Amino acid sequence: MSELAAVVGLGRYGGGLGLTRHLLINGHRVRLFDLLPEEELAEYLKELAPWQDKLETVFGPHELKDFEGISKCYLNPAVPWAGGLADKLRDGGFELSSDIECFFENWKLPVIGLTGSNGKSTCWEMMSKLLTDWSCGGNRGVSVFDMRQDDVKGCLLELSSFQLERIQHRFSISMVTTFTPDHLDQHGDIESYRLAKERVSAFQKEEDLCVLGRGLGSWPTLAKTLMLGRDFDFEGQTLVFSDGRFGVSEFPLVGGHNKDLLALAIAASRRALGDDVLLQQRLNKLCEDGMKPLPYRQNIISKTPVTIVNDSKATTPESTICAIEAFTSSEHCLHLICGGKEKELDVAGIVTALKKTRFKLYVIGEQVERWRQTAAGLPFEDCGNLKAAIDVITKNIVAGDALLFSPGTSSFDQYKNYKDRGEDFDHLVQKVLTKGF
Secondary structure, three states, X not given: OOOEEEEEOOOOOOOOHHXXXXXXXXXXXXXXXXXXXXXXXXXXXXXXHHHHHHEEEEEOOOOHHHHOOOOEEEEOOOOOOOOHHHHHXXXXXXXXXXXXXXXXXXXXXXXXXXXXXXXXXXXXXXXXXXXXXXXXEEOOOOOHHHOOOOOOOOEEEEOOHHHHOOOOOOOOEEEEOOOOOOOHHHHOOHHHHHXXXXXXXXXXXXXXXXXXXXXXXXXXXXXXXXEEOOXXXXXXXXXXXXXXXXXXXXXXXXXXXXXXXXXXXXXXXXXXXXXXXXHHHHHHHXXXXXXXXXXXXXXXXXXXXXXXXXXXXXXXXXXXXXXHHHHOOOOOOEEEEXXXXXXXXXOHHHHHHHOOOOEEEEEEXXXXXXXXXXXXXXXXXXXXXXXXXXXXXXXXXXXXXXXXXXXXXXXXXXXXXXXXXXXXXXXXXXXXXXXXX
């Protein structure tokens, strides 16, 4: 009889679907666990219907006895790797794994592991245009098992801290865009969060490459290290290495942080391609074709009579600081909407950035108490929710001003996710656009 594997966490967005399908196709029997009721997962369960004879399901609360007969337990990244169920399973003698580790079992080509507290998705997008003959996936809403696997030279994976903490893989190229505090509510402290991120390079060897963002300092790896600002940097519109140069004639995105992400993408793609002429050709095409920001990442909705920017994906203070610097004007007022879930992140850096410009601040969600403590003496309005903030801004904003929605924290206090929050902003902001100026 075939082995029985457990997949813990299908999720509202089908995060475990690709893994479950892969296991079933390859002859395993699967017991699928999820705390959600069956009806909320019906859309994804339909896709598993062809293998119903090999699929068992356990919905709602589950106990250790429900795992009897399991050979290996695959935990969705949303399921904490430490504490709770994971520790009970370990104590019970069960082997724990993940979808990424399962993918690596049969993948023999080079892998680029890309992580960072901010900017990794945008950097991944740039690299996907430079590495057109590589398979690109990871923390992208698409299962690694659904990536292109034929006629490719390797794969590029965007990896979250939750994914990294449960894998032990040697990446031929590792990348870290930035490192700042995040997800402390799940990792527990900054040290645990950093240890998870460091695993992207922890298993590398001397012949591998580790590409680091500006100012990251030391990072544990045996690989050759290239750090932006130390080993390569821009001179005007040219990215300069000790042994090569790449022109960037018309960079398509706003902000110095995006330019830094392009530099990292070039550095890693250079090693992956091994052909500077080909890389320059693809870089030229990227710039000529243009590149829009990813959804809810500094999306410019309007430029006149007021600038309106939807940056709902800004879930850390550092992301918000980048947005403030990109859209600040010396002549006009910046109306900034911040706030959301309280996840113990320091907002002092946002306050410092705001003090350099003319601004009005509107705070929403759970985080208002943190803002009261950190921004004491600064004028800000406790709006409670996004609709109330837009209502107040509609009365205050004048032609030439900028409205920036860049929360600086996650959305889970009032929304399903940052996309849900961004869609709400897109809908509500129409009131500002229809104001008579």
